[in-house]
Amino acid sequence: xxxxxxxxxxxxxxxxxxxxxxxxxxxxxxxxxxxxxxxxxxxxxxxxxxxxxxxxxxxxxxxxxxxxxxxxxxxxxxxxxxxxxxxxxxxxxxxxxxxxxxxxxxxxxxxxxxxxxxxxxxxxxxxxxxxxxxxxxxxxxxxxxxxxxxxxxxxxxxxxxxxxxxxxxxxxxxxxxxxxxxxxxxxxxxxxxxxxxxxxxxxxxxxxxxxxxxxxxxxxxxxxxxxxxxxxxxxxxxxxxxxxxxxxxxxxxxxxxxxxxxxxxxxxxxxxxxxxxxxxxxxxxxxxxxxxxxxxxxxxxxxxxxxxxxxxxxxxxxxxxxxxxxxxxxxxxxxxxxxxxxxxxxxxxxxxxxxxxxxxxxxxxxxxxxxxxxxxxxxxxxxxxxxxxxxxxxxxxxxxx
Numbered sequence: 013x014x015x016x017x018x019x020x021x022x023x024x025x026x027x028x029x030x031x032x033x034x035x036x037x038x039x040x041x042x043x044x045x046x047x048x049x050x051x052x053x054x055x056x057x058x059x060x061x062x063x064x065x066x067x068x069x070x071x072x073x074x075x076x077x078x079x080x081x082x083x084x085x086x087x088x089x090x091x092x093x094x095x096x097x098x099x100x101x102x103x104x105x106x107x108x109x110x111x112x113x114x115x116x117x118x119x120x121x122x123x124x125x126x127x128x129x130x131x132x133x134x135x136x137x138x139x140x141x142x143x144x145x146x147x148x149x150x151x152x153x154x155x156x157x158x159x160x161x162x163x164x165x166x167x168x169x170x171x172x173x174x175x176x177x178x179x180x181x182x183x184x185x186x187x188x189x190x191x192x193x194x195x196x197x198x199x200x201x202x203x204x205x206x207x208x209x210x211x212x213x214x215x216x217x218x219x220x221x222x223x224x225x226x227x228x229x230x231x232x233x234x235x236x237x238x239x240x241x242x243x244x245x246x247x248x249x250x251x252x253x254x255x256x257x258x259x260x261x262x263x264x265x266x267x268x269x270x271x272x273x274x275x276x277x278x279x280x281x282x283x284x285x286x287x288x289x290x291x292x293x294x295x296x297x298x299x300x301x302x303x304x305x306x307x308x309x310x311x312x313x314x315x316x317x318x319x320x321x322x323x324x325x326x327x328x329x330x331x332x333x334x335x336x337x338x339x340x341x342x343x344x345x346x347x348x349x350x351x352x353x354x355x356x357x358x359x360x361x362x363x364x365x366x367x368x369x370x371x372x373x374x375x376x377x378x379x380x381x382x383x384x385x386x387x388x389x390x391x392x393x394x395x396x397x398x399x400x401x402x403x404x405x406x407x408x409x410x411x412x413x
Contacts, residue, residue: 036203037203037204038202038280038281039202040074040200040202040281041197041198041280042075042141042200043070043071043147043197043250044197045251045252046254046271048087048265049087049088049161049265050159050164050191051164051264056191056193057172057187059172059174060172061153061160061193061194062155063154063174064153064173065175065183065186066150066151066194067148067149067171068148068168068171068192068195069146069149070146070149070192071145071147071232072145072200072248073144073239074239075141075200076141076201077139077140078136078138078139078200079099079137079141079199080135081134081195082133082196083097083131083132084130084196085127085129085131085157085161087159088159088160090128090156090157090158091127091128091155091157092125092126092155093153093154094123094125094151094194095176096122096123097115097152097178098149099114099137099139099150100112100114100148101145101146101147101148102145103181104146105169105171106184107181110181113179114138114139116134116137117137118132118134120135123154128157131196133199136201144235144236151194161193161194162193162194163193163254165219166192167190169225170190171186171187171188172187172189190224203246206246207247207281207282207283208249208280208282208284209249209282209283209411210252210276210279210284211250211252211253211285211286212252212268212285212287212317213252213288213289214253214289214291215254216291216393218251219231221393221396221399222395222396226396228396228399229251229399230400231249231251231403232399232403233400234249235248235249237404238408243412244411244412252271257292258293259293260309261293268313268317269313269316269317277320277326282324282326283326284327284328285317285326285327285328286367287314287329288333288369291333294307294310294333294346294353295346297346303348304345307348307349307350307352308352310353311353311360314363318362318363319362329364329365329366330360330363330365330366330367331357331368332354332357332368332369333350333369334370334394335375335379335380336350336380336392338381338391339392340392341392342391367405369402369405373386373398383401385397
């Protein structure tokens with residue numbers, strides 16, 4: 013029997029090429045939080061971070077078979093030393109599945125020191141996670157800074173105990189704090205068809221009014237829906253909300269403009285951006301002249317952020333600012349500023365699409381206020397029901413590549 017070797021070799025090359033296309037992977041962000049200088053009343057409890065073990069729980073978006081973890085000392089004034097760090101599957105509370113403990117290294121070293129203003133990313137490590145899984149990151153610190161970089165609005169309990177307890181399956185005697193410290197992000201090695209959405213915002217994105225340890229902010233609700241939908245099951249959501257944040261100037265944390273490159277453009281696998289921010293700028297306007305100026309400057313800022321994102325190949329979706337009548341922010345001139353910004357969001361040609369949270373969340377009997385059953389009582393922040401309505405209102409077709 014005569015064999016055509018040329019044809020056989022060509023056939024093998026084709027099969028190999030197709031196989032490589034199907035197995036190609038890339039790094040994609042699956043979880044993140046926006047770092048800031050932790051305020052004095054949100055600092056770690058006793059015994060403090062130095063020479064202590066801190067276990068923190070996060071819920072990822074998409075899954076993967078390898079991970080790397082980012083840590084930040086960006087806002088601290090002194091070095092922070094991580095002597096040991098590992099990840100494991102969370103078993104609830106301070107418990108972990110000890111069989112899944114996986115050590116993290118930094119340039120093949122167990123220990124790393126972050127100088128002030130520095131962030132580090134661990135070496136990639138094999139660690140298989142499923143979508144929407146709770147992951148525990150456990151750190152044993154050496155010397156740390158008296159001021160701390162972190163994310164106070166975690167709505168998730170962390171566990172702190174003196175000494176090295178990184179391998180312990182449970183930290184039953186640990187002090188607790190509903191804050192995140194030092195941790196900054198997780199990337200997974202995923203299919204090259206995977207991508208992430210960044211949401212930049214303030215406390216309404218950060219989840220004030222959502223349930224502690226429930227992971228039910230509106231970006232969480234969106235993430236769950238994306239995973240369950242076959243056409244978007246490989247799309248992650250990166251929540252870059254900061255409570256009390258402003259767009260135009262530092263309020264709590266750096267302004268959205270100042271943190272835009274770090275929190276949006278430097279994230280991995282970003283294909284979409286949702287902007288929902290501006291109420292804190294408007295709500296602090298002292299008079300009608302300042303309010304209209306702030307509205308104009310917000311519009312300019314949205315344009316700038318959109319242009320930067322577009323230049324990086326990122327689609328941008330503008331979200332309208334929610335009603336706030338009845339809140340401590342409300343005045344007629346601030347409402348006029350909100351209305352001007354929302355009218356521009358709906359009518360401009362900058363955004364690739366609009367997510368009209370104002371229309372979805374307004375009270376039909378008083379369109380300047382939130383639906384009565386959807387806020388926490390302060391007429392400003394949605395409650396758990398409100399966040400679910402927001403997350404469920406978004407058209408998933410917006411996130412099909």
